[in-house]
Amino acid sequence: MRAEIIAVGTELLLGQIxxxxxxxxxQKLAEIGIGVYYHTVVGDNADRLYVQIQEALNRSDLLIFSGGLGPTKDDLTKETVARAVGKPLVHDEQALARIIAYFKQRGMTMTENNRKQALVVEGSHVLPNDHGMAPGMVIEHKGKHLMMLPGPPRELHPMFNTYGIPYLLSLMGGKNVVHSKVLRFFGIGESALEEELIDLIDSQTNPTIAPLAAEGEVTIRLTAKAKSVVEAETMIRSVEEQIEARVGQFIYGYDDDSLASVLVRELSVRGETVAFAESVTGGLASHLLTSIPGSSAALKGSIICYTNEVKEKQLGVPRDVLQTTGAVSGDAARIMAEQVRLRIGSTYGIAITGEAGPHASEKSIGLVYIGASDGKHTNVRELRLSGQRAAIQLRAAKHAIFTMLERIKKGGF
Structure with missing residues (x-):
């Protein structure tokens, strides 16, 4: 099944959202084995949308529309789809009853144009809107399927998950299940990872292998079609073992894991804690951890030592170190890591110091040092990171967390 997604709304073209x-x-279509071949955005113009629908019907089996189902004149998706498939619009009585009840419960007067939201293409399969007013719908036309969904994500996401995906699975016969597993990597780029796995990627059939780059990270989604989840998991495991044998040292987690959630989990299980001394990242690494529920069991505290004065007074970095090798140096990172562990009383101390730009000092932009101490040993890693200021800061924070995870995996510093 070849799918394409057509987003409707001038606000998208203007970059307002x-x-x-x-x-x-x-992402959701990939999980159930449906390939998306085109993404299109069309403004609130019926004629241009009509032309786009005709082009899409010629090249795709499934058209999914987002937006344009509301009550105003510029909401014209279902009117244009109805024109394209030669069907009239009719009121869906259940949808209309929900809309009337919505206004009545809130003591509001329903304007006449809100009745428009209950209109559906005649003969369509209606998708209820549990989080808004305008229902979605799917209409079959000459062997093609056109699915219309509301624009607000808080309405579209649950509607597609609850009603859209089961409908699409029913079209696929329901004979097989589609099951996925995500492998999460850090410390290796997308191109380097692909080079290590290129033969597996080129020969993929079932399971499929889909790499995706994120900010400083790479993920691989393994997706298998099988008669049962157990069979699909067995198929995925076979490919996963081949990937682990080649690049397993860069895998830090799976599925919904993040670097921070994995570190919080690993430290909590061990009854250990970490403290950060953050200069260039300004508390970002600590924030990533504290965004995880239960992080108080893992993060004991942090010191944001952005200036030399704070590095000296709060962490005891000698003035001569700051004046000679500088705050952005391996010496400073080592002392910061050791001192933050001692002063906060944590199992481990991690320090992050570097130059994020945009204006270079005596040190080059992207130069970052990560110090890690367990009280017996202290290691310092030098990094050369690329990107704008925010990207360098985020990557530095993630490298600090990954450094801690590596040490845990290896059993010490």
Whole structure:
């Protein structure tokens, strides 16, 4: 099944909002084995949308629309789809009853144009809207399927998960299940990872292997079609073992894991804690951990030592070190890591110091030092990171967390 996603809304073309719906739908379709071949954005113009629908019907089996189902004149998706498939619009009585009840419960007067939201293409399969008013719908036309979903993500996401995906699975016969597993990597780039796995990627059939780069990270989604989840997991495990044998040292987690959640989990299980001394990252590494529920069991505290004065007074970095080798140096990172562990009383101390730019000092932009101490040993890692200021800071924070995870995996410093 060849799918394409058509987002409707002039606000998308003007850049006033991001097209996150297309990203969400592509991810969900990939999980059930449906390939997306085109993404299109069309403004609130019936004629241009009509032309786009005709082109899409010629090249795709499944068209998914987001947006344009509301009550105003510029909401024209279902009207244009109805024109394209030669069907009239009719009121869906259940949807209309829900809309009337919505206004009545809130003591509001329903304007006449809100009745428009209950219109559906005649003969369509209606997708209830449990989080809004306008229902979604799917209409079959000459062997093709056109699915219309509301624009607000808080309505589109649950509608597609609850009603859209089961409908699409029913079209696929329901004979097989589609099961996925995500492998999460850090410390290796997308191109380097692909080079290590290129023969597996080129020969993929079932399971499929889909790499995806994120900010400083790479993920691989393994997806298998099988008669049962157990059979699909067995198929995925076979490919996963081959990947682990080649690049297993870079795998830090699976599925919904993040670097921070894995570190919190690992430290909590061991009854150990970490403290950060953050200069260039300004508390970002600590924030990543504290965004994880239960992080108080793992993160004992942190010191944001952005200036030399704080490095000297709060962490005891000697003035001569700051004046000679500088705050951005391996010597400073080593002392910061050792001192933050001692002063906060944590099992481990991690220090992050570097130059994020945009204006270079005596040190080059992207130069970062990560210090890690367990009280017996202290290691310092020098990094050369690329990107703008925010990217360098985020990557430095992630490298600090990954450094801690590596030490745990290896059993010490």
């Amino acid at each position: 991001a097209n996150t719906n297309a990203q969400f739908l592509s």
